[in-house]
Amino acid sequence: MSKIVNVKFNVKHYKYDKPFHITGSISSETRNVEVEVTLESGAKGYGEAAPSFRVNGEKVEMITALEAFVRDLLVGLDVRQYRKIFEITDKLFAVPSLKAAIQYAILDALGEETNIHVYQLLGGALKEIETDKTVGIDTIENRVSEAKKIFDSGFRVIKIKVGENLKEDIEAMLEIYKVTKGAKYIVDANMGYTPKQAVEFARQVYKAGIDIAVYEQPVVWSNVEGLKFVRFHVHFPVAADESAKTKFDVMRLIREEAVDYVNIKLMKSGISDALSIVELARSANLRLMIGCMSESSVGINQSVHFALGTGAFDFHDLDSHLMLQEPEFRGKFIQSGAKMIGY
């Protein structure tokens, strides 16, 4: 009864509340692909791909073009053999957001079929997590007022995008600190700095008495030596995001001792590699955070269940759905302010 009988793709269009500006990219809308898996029993599982050209080299057209191929790949397989399906879909490494959506839809269908929540299938480690919220790149004035708004609305972890203008970034950080004391900060340069700029930013911020909980991807993804340089020259924990897509990437980062943290995103790794990275981190004393691309509540749901199930993350940066205009909330969890609660 748990054999897959159909797979459907569904393109969804979402607008951002306001343009979202990070190093090298301004988004005002996103097109995501929902994957619907139907079982013999009639049970359905849902996943969402939020493709990222910037990070993964993916375009939504590449994904939709694969609908018939994916249907042929999956129809007839049994979701109770999910590790086998993971192995088959690991071959979709050129479109990792699709791999993620399919792998999650399989778990979702298995959960529906067996009446177990996906976060319980994955281990049920936690009942709730708390997300940060993000301040995009903007004028200093706007960055400060956005940070204050986020803090005043109850978020206690604020993510700050930097990387396009070192001087303004330092100034913005110092000003944000003044109006959000007590918050924790994740600073994300999205590959925008040179290693020495990255060290300079951290040094100035440290001198001002500000602590940064995680300093994300200061330098370009391919510069692993640069990441290591920053790691060993700044006071704050350094994280790989764009440098850490697959389990093989993370194994290399571990071998080279390049980072303190990895930011897992299902859209980069799928469920299968994300599970590997969780175990790599546990074995190498690496810390983890979990992030997102431009997922709606359907896609964020995937990461919430993954995080609740594995309990592997110090920080949860799962706020994209809070920035998108959605007709209805479709997560299988409760969003209550910064909190995300399993039921």
Added chain:
Amino acid sequence: MSKIVNVKFNVKHYKYDKPFHITGSISSETRNVEVEVTLESGAKGYGEAAPSFRVNGEKVEMITALEAFVRDLLVGLDVRQYRKIFEITDKLFAVPSLKAAIQYAILDALGEETNIHVYQLLGGALKEIETDKTVGIDTIENRVSEAKKIFDSGFRVIKIKVGENLKEDIEAMLEIYKVTKGAKYIVDANMGYTPKQAVEFARQVYKAGIDIAVYEQPVVWSNVEGLKFVRFHVHFPVAADESAKTKFDVMRLIREEAVDYVNIKLMKSGISDALSIVELARSANLRLMIGCMSESSVGINQSVHFALGTGAFDFHDLDSHLMLQEPEFRGKFIQSGAKMIGY
């Protein structure tokens, strides 16, 4: 309904069909500890600890002494939070066979409660696996006749214990080969050789035209450099067994490039570290086999489900129950000759 209401330990005594001789140890019996977990619903889960003093430093008395402590630790926890229970029981690292038994009993109870076989909870990658069978240390004549008997009864992978007498080991290997052509061989020295003796054994066997599929733990567990020396001086893949107990051990072996294979045993690692090691192997292109201590069919059942679920192993060395005198077979799988089949 899936909360734990009771935990019971049960000591079981099993005799070997005949004394089982490996480097530094001859066993004629074993005392294992069964762990029975009862849920609110009445569902029960079973695990088995087969303690190994030689490998883990454990004695059965240490384990039984912990019954009340473990009951207090577990009662009230929900098996749907199995990752949380894994984390709690990871603290039992001084008695890893008990950790394994508890962690498996949790999964077994969850499976009973939800009507999902444990191997499906773990991913359902395979429907069947095939075990090897082992030739212990003995006179050359007896080793050869035992190997022939194993081969003639349908096993196609033969494990050969060596490590106490280099000259006799080489002679036995050459003679066994003559009567079992077509078989694959796993050779296990159980730490008995020096690095140079290990190379000598492999060189002589190679010169005789014999292929060894896996060359297990040629040198003492603490000699990681020695393992690496053997790895880079012999033609055959070298495996760590006694050197690879925890995920941290395996991470070190990977960093040092010391081995081609790891032999996972639940009795050394529990379910939690075994899951980590599976993902480490996938990320570092390490190969895996799965082995056992002196488990009865209750304990072997754990490894069969783990192997079927993850699909992670090239070789399955799960034959201890075939060497023990058991009143009844209690595995939740079908044993058919060398085959072990999930249902």
